[in-house]
Amino acid sequence: MSQTITANKPFSLRTTAFWGLKIILALLFLAAAGFKISGAPMMVHEFGEVGLGQWFRYFTALTELTGAVLLLWPGRTVYGSALLTCVCIGAFFAQLLAIHQDVAHTIVLGLVLALITWVHRKQTGFFG
Numbered sequence: 001m002s003q004t005i006t007a008n009k010p011f012s013l014r015t016t017a018f019w020g021l022k023i024i025l026a027l028l029f030l031a032a033a034g035f036k037i038s039g040a041p042m043m044v045h046e047f048g049e050v051g052l053g054q055w056f057r058y059f060t061a062l063t064e065l066t067g068a069v070l071l072l073w074p075g076r077t078v079y080g081s082a083l084l085t086c087v088c089i090g091a092f093f094a095q096l097l098a099i100h101q102d103v104a105h106t107i108v109l110g111l112v113l114a115l116i117t118w119v120h121r122k123q124t125g126f127f128g
Helices: 013-038 041-050 055-072 077-099 104-119
Strands: none
Touching (some): 013 104, 041 055, 077 104
């Protein structure tokens, strides 16, 4: 009697690379949130330049933490990537209008996160 053992999901280089990308992004946003929560002088200064008060630094850190966790949570990835895309959009406008620094990193991160949102869009239930 011959038995074939198959995994629930076959190994895929694409799936592995995509998970690697999500892990790197989650670690990046976890580190950014850590800097904000710890009160790193650069973060305090930047959020001072934005002009919304230091409470917004903590709000942004909490949003980044939540997004990073959801990004790695199977079945909830779309929500994490969408949330972090919104963070990147906000950071783009803050960099452009208030801080006057490089906006390229916010564009690149935002586009990558938007792509992840698109790939996982069926998790919302709106797309069948």
